[in-house]
Amino acid sequence: MKIKYLGHSSFLITSDDGTRIITDPYNTSEDLTYGEIRESADIVTVSHDHFDHNNVAAVRGNPEVVRRSAKVKGIDFKGIPSYHDEAGGTMRGSNTIFCFAVDGVRVCHLGDLGHQLSDEQVAGLGEVDILLVPVGGCFTIDARAATEVCDCIKPRVIIPMHFKTDRSLPELAGVEDFIHDKDNVDRLGTSEMEFKSGALPTGTRIMVLTSAL
Numbered sequence: 001m002k003i004k005y006l007g008h009s010s011f012l013i014t015s016d017d018g019t020r021i022i023t024d025p026y027n028t029s030e031d032l033t034y035g036e037i038r039e040s041a042d043i044v045t046v047s048h049d050h051f052d053h054n055n056v057a058a059v060r061g062n063p064e065v066v067r068r069s070a071k072v073k074g075i076d077f078k079g080i081p082s083y084h085d086e087a088g089g090t091m092r093g094s095n096t097i098f099c100f101a102v103d104g105v106r107v108c109h110l111g112d113l114g115h116q117l118s119d120e121q122v123a124g125l126g127e128v129d130i131l132l133v134p135v136g137g138c139f140t141i142d143a144r145a146a147t148e149v150c151d152c153i154k155p156r157v158i159i160p161m162h163f164k165t166d167r168s169l170p171e172l173a174g175v176e177d178f179i180h181d182k183d184n185v186d187r188l189g190t191s192e193m194e195f196k197s198g199a200l201p202t203g204t205r206i207m208v209l210t211s212a213l
Helices: 118-124 143-153
Strands: 002-007 008-013 018-023 044-047 062-064 070-072 075-083 093-100 104-111 130-136 157-161 185-187 192-194 206-208
Touching: 002 157, 018 093, 044 075, 062 070, 075 118, 093 118, 118 143, 130 143
Parallel strands: 018 044, 044 062, 104 130, 130 157, 157 206, 185 206
Antiparallel strands: 002 008, 002 192, 008 018, 070 075, 075 093, 093 104
8 A cells, every 4th residue: 555645634545456545635725835635536534624634625536535433445444533632622623533454554544633542542543553643733732742642552654744844834843843852763755655564664663754745
């Protein structure tokens, strides 16, 4: 399977048989200036209904939209309820974490997670190979909290998302805040990586992708 970082919290995940999944497609705005999403997909996951995560209309190909646990095209999507803030959703609402397996690789997209996970939530995730984690703070967990979340989940691969770039929301912190004190970081200089279930890192690696858009 391949993972391509489109930008913000949006990824295109393509299975070996060509099934295409897009996570949290964003809408561009005055402050969020990543390129418009013009990709086609079979499935779109939406963690919550904010403009920078729910632009399903931008995705081509008449995809099926997943907002909670569902089985689509043979893929089981497990939706785990969580919150967009540390106040039980009273500030920014709810958030759905999605876990699913593609070609034997277990992916977890945390959406706009805004708090530490409970033991019950961590157990609900199951084993995670690739964790897509917000690190920019302000609207989500920040670098410190993201590190704690990653330490609880213990994935093989961590891919940061929702951090400051020259096209992101200006309030976010950069990815450097998350990676600066870590020695397991790969700056890949690319937007896309291929992963095989039998060829994942034996220890956790942080892989920083460059947005495609």
